[in-house]
Amino acid sequence: MLKDKKVSYSGIQPSGNLTIGNYLGALRNFSQYSDEYQTFYCVVDMHAITVRQVPAELRRRTYETLALYIAAGLDPEKNTLYVQSHVPAHAELAWILNCYTMFGELSRMTQFKDKSAKHSDNINAGLFTYPTLMAADILLYQTDVVPVGVDQKQHVELARDIAGRFNQAYSETFTIPEPIISKSGMKIMSLADPTKKMSKSDENANAVVYILDDKDTIIRKFKRAVTDSDTCVRYGEGKDGINNLMSIYSCVSGKSYDEIEREFEGRGYGDFKLAVGEAVADTLAPVQAEHARLLSDKAYLESVMKNGADTAAYFAQKTLSKVKKKVGFLI
Numbered sequence: 369m370l371k372d373k374k375v376s377y378s379g380i381q382p383s384g385n386l387t388i389g390n391y392l393g394a395l396r397n398f399s400q401y402s403d404e405y406q407t408f409y410c411v412v413d414m415h416a417i418t419v420r421q422v423p424a425e426l427r428r429r430t431y432e433t434l435a436l437y438i439a440a441g442l443d444p445e446k447n448t449l450y451v452q453s454h455v456p457a458h459a460e461l462a463w464i465l466n467c468y469t470m471f472g473e474l475s476r477m478t479q480f481k482d483k484s485a486k487h488s489d490n491i492n493a494g495l496f497t498y499p500t501l502m503a504a505d506i507l508l509y510q511t512d513v514v515p516v517g518v519d520q521k522q523h524v525e526l527a528r529d530i531a532g533r534f535n536q537a538y539s540e541t542f543t544i545p546e547p548i549i550s551k552s553g554m555k556i557m558s559l560a561d562p563t564k565k566m567s568k569s570d571e572n573a574n575a576v577v578y579i580l581d582d583k584d585t586i587i588r589k590f591k592r593a594v595t596d597s598d599t600c601v602r603y604g605e606g607k608d609g610i611n612n613l614m615s616i617y618s619c620v621s622g623k624s625y626d627e628i629e630r631e632f633e634g635r636g637y638g639d640f641k642l643a644v645g646e647a648v649a650d651t652l653a654p655v656q657a658e659h660a661r662l663l664s665d666k667a668y669l670e671s672v673m674k675n676g677a678d679t680a681a682y683f684a685q686k687t688l689s690k691v692k693k694k695v696g697f698l699i
């Protein structure tokens with residue numbers, strides 16, 4: 369595909385308050401592409417309604433997620449920031465790609481299996497074809513890299529398979545995207561059950577640290593984090609809780625595991641948990657302040673999402689027109 373710059377694309381669902389998993393695994397990594405890549409970062413509200421949402425809360429979180437993108441360092445002048453439902457090409461391409469995605473492929477998606485177990489009263493078709501919509505998001509922009517946490521790797525791999533299948537059938541149409549998973553922070557675990565991913569939809573608020581939690585709440589949650597009966601801060605097998613805290617601390621302090629082990633030698637878990645809580649709160653403080661400032665200026669956020677949608681629609685349309693021609697639609 370001929371283009372001036374490589375493309376980075378990612379998205380976050382406004383389906384709950386964003387967590388430090390979203391921040392460390394994805395959001396904080398987005399801005400590193402701003403200078404050298406053309407970047408598109410989307411608030412994926414169409415994905416969010418695969419699970420029932422309270423409409424007023426969905427609206428509030430859509431603004432908040434956009435504000436967090438900017439607060440995390442994404443300058444709207446340099447990055448295209450937009451809301452998925454404002455660009456109809458996503459739904460159009462998703463429909464076409466649904467016809468190039470196999471039932472068996474979608475049935476194997478672990479997120480679908482997890483979510484349909486959790487929402488057994490609402491296993492809707494959107495939940496099942498969710499990964500095809502995600503493939504459409506990515507493929508519309510001729511994306512080269514997709515910075516995500518490890519839980520989204522399987523979906524990006526499916527997008528690659530769909531793109532390859534389409535290219536093979538109709539000649540080169542889509543760039544094949546690459547998932548980029550940062551080593552540190554790729555899977556932040558629940559503080560209450562460190563064998564489970566930290567998730568914005570967790571019902572236990574103590575299991576999850578939200579980006580917008582205040583300092584006292586963050587410290588209290590880390591103090592309560594589940595660890596083990598050992599007393600020594602070291603990374604190892606059977607120490608899921610401590611491993612998770614070490615990984616979070618390493619992400620926010622930049623220290624290696626060896627350095628962390630040395631720092632806390634001879635000190636108990638209590639000291640360590642407090643240090644992790646303080647370091648996380650200090651990292652988030654400037655993001656929170658900027659988020660609060662932005663949220664008080666709705667007109668500005670609306671102008672960002674409007675401009676973003678215009679830019680995104682322009683590039684999306686180019687790909688969509690090509691696809692329509694190739695499959696035989698009259699355009």
Ligand code: TYM
Nearest residue numbers: 378379380381389390393394502516517520554555556566
């Ligand atoms: P979502 O909204 O669940 O999560 C947003 C991003 O945060 C990452 N993440 C985590 N990383 C580390 N540890 C965790 N505990 C953790 N929890 C979440 C996710 O991997 C993701 O990168 N399907 C996507 C949204 C999406 C998308 C896209 C992403 C829709 N279209 C196109 C990339 C490209 C999702 O549900 O993310």
